[in-house]
Amino acid sequence: MGDRSASWTFVACGQVGLEVVTVNEDGLRGTVAARDVEEGEILAAVPYNCSFELLPGKWGLTGPELAIHLLRRRFEDPTWWSHMQPYAASLPDKSQMYNRHMLLPAHLSLLQDARLEASVRAVLQNVDDVYTGADSVESSNRYTSLAHLPGSATVTRDGLAYLAALMDSYSFNFPNDGDDILRVQLVPLLDLINHGDDTNIALSRDQGSSSYVATALRPIKRGEEVVYQYSWILERNDKALLQYFFVQERNPPLLCLLDLPEHGSFWDTPGRLDDDALYGPGGPLCTEGEVERLNNILVSFPTTEDDDAALLGSENLTDWRERVIVKFRMLRKRALRLTIQGVQLALAQARQCLAVTDSGADKDVHKPTSPDTGPIEA
Numbered sequence: 001m002g003d004r005s006a007s008w009t010f011v012a013c014g015q016v017g018l019e020v021v022t023v024n025e026d027g028l029r030g031t032v033a034a035r036d037v038e039e040g041e042i043l044a045a046v047p048y049n050c051s052f053e054l055l056p057g058k059w060g061l062t063g064p065e066l067a068i069h070l071l072r073r074r075f076e077d078p079t080w081w082s083h084m085q086p087y088a089a090s091l092p093d094k095s096q097m098y099n100r101h102m103l104l105p106a107h108l109s110l111l112q113d114a115r116l117e118a119s120v121r122a123v124l125q126n127v128d129d130v131y132t133g134a135d136s137v138e139s140s141n142r143y144t145s146l147a148h149l150p151g152s153a154t155v156t157r158d159g160l161a162y163l164a165a166l167m168d169s170y171s172f173n174f175p176n177d178g179d180d181i182l183r184v185q186l187v188p189l190l191d192l193i194n195h196g197d198d199t200n201i202a203l204s205r206d207q208g209s210s211s212y213v214a215t216a217l218r219p220i221k222r223g224e225e226v227v228y229q230y231s232w233i234l235e236r237n238d239k240a241l242l243q244y245f246f247v248q249e250r251n252p253p254l255l256c257l258l259d260l261p262e263h264g265s266f267w268d269t270p271g272r273l274d275d276d277a278l279y280g281p282g283g284p285l286c287t288e289g290e291v292e293r294l295n296n297i298l299v300s301f302p303t304t305e306d307d308d309a310a311l312l313g314s315e316n317l318t319d320w321r322e323r324v325i326v327k328f329r330m331l332r333k334r335a336l337r338l339t340i341q342g343v344q345l346a347l348a349q350a351r352q353c354l355a356v357t358d359s360g361a362d363k364d365v366h367k368p369t370s371p372d373t374g375p376i377e378a
């Protein structure tokens with residue numbers, strides 16, 4: 001993977017203050033500032049005509065359904081498709097483009113969770129259904145299956161899964177100028193910017209220059225990675241794993257969404273939850289019952305956190321995708337263990353406080369407070 005997207009966008013009149021480089025020791029590609037920039041300066045502007053608008057105002061389409069729209073455009077408009085080729089060359093190939101649409105059946109048991117497995121199975125089934133045009137795919141969508149697309153015989157099921165992963169992990173929803181309709185867009189170069197909690201740019205449409213722009217939210221030094229928060233829910237590793245196929249180590253770690261009570265469904269994203277407020281001293285989940293519930297989850301896994309760490313440290317796990325999944329389950333267990341320990345400590349401290357207060361209260365009982373028992377004043 002090179003920086004062809006950057007140079008192509010530049011040639012096509014884009015304004016580029018970003019460099020595409022390797023940003024960590026795992027070989028992750030990302031973007032850094034090409035020069036020092038001040039707050040409010042534009043780091044990159046990608047003209048609308050260099051982006052690929054797929055679908056206006058279509059909410060709720062799955063990755064494979066969006067991929068069908070990409071393929072439709074490909075077959076109906078070969079000029080557009082050839083214009084897109086330099087961009088396509090900037091994208092990871094099949095071996096690197098990874099998310100839930102690309103998981104193999106062999107990966108499912110590595111997840112060590114029946115609910116996660118079920119949600120991935122549903123996603124894989126959707127790829128199959130869209131590919132074959134099964135009845136389960138909503139009929140209101142004009143192109144729901146490859147069967148409806150002339151020229152599509154060359155597209156394989158895995159090819160569709162790849163495009164579905166692309167739609168899921170690389171497309172943007174931008175509101176259109178002058179209306180609130182969200183458009184699904186592929187925006188070269190901007191889609192090479194990684195997710196990070198410490199967002200340092202804002203992305204927007206700029207009508208004046210007819211471009212998608214990345215603007216610095218604070219001064220950024222040359223060489224500093226440019227990141228934005230794709231979604232705050234990615235702070236939960238189960239979400240980050242299945243949507244973008246990465247996991248993050250945090251200190252302190254956050255529980256996976258599916259380990260929180262009442263909010264365990266992968267699909268029903270709740271409002272943002274604050275683990276400190278929930279599990280910290282006096283929090284609603286700082287209880288013995290919650291310790292038991294979390295502990296039951298922790299002991300239910302077939303391997304321990306230490307087993308997973310040993311596997312990651314061994315030579316036995318050569319497939320990078322398996323490594324990401326094993327790291328995920330190790331971090332999940334670590335978050336459970338440390339949350340349990342934190343709650344146990346908080347409960348022990350609360351008990352200690354209570355004991356001190358109680359013994360203080362006992363003393364009070366014996367205090368000569370009433371005039372009858374108090375010291376006799378001279």
Ligand SMILES: C[S@@+](CC[C@H](N)C(=O)[O-])C[C@H]1O[C@@H](n2cnc3c(N)ncnc32)[C@H](O)[C@@H]1O
Pocket residue numbers: 028029030091092098169170191192193194195196243244245246247
């Ligand atoms: C929109 S692309 C970003 C550019 C991508 N790194 C590339 O080289 O093509 C999203 C993909 O980048 C990777 N990614 C983004 N943010 C990441 C992060 N904080 N840690 C690890 N991988 C990340 C994930 O593979 C994700 O699916």
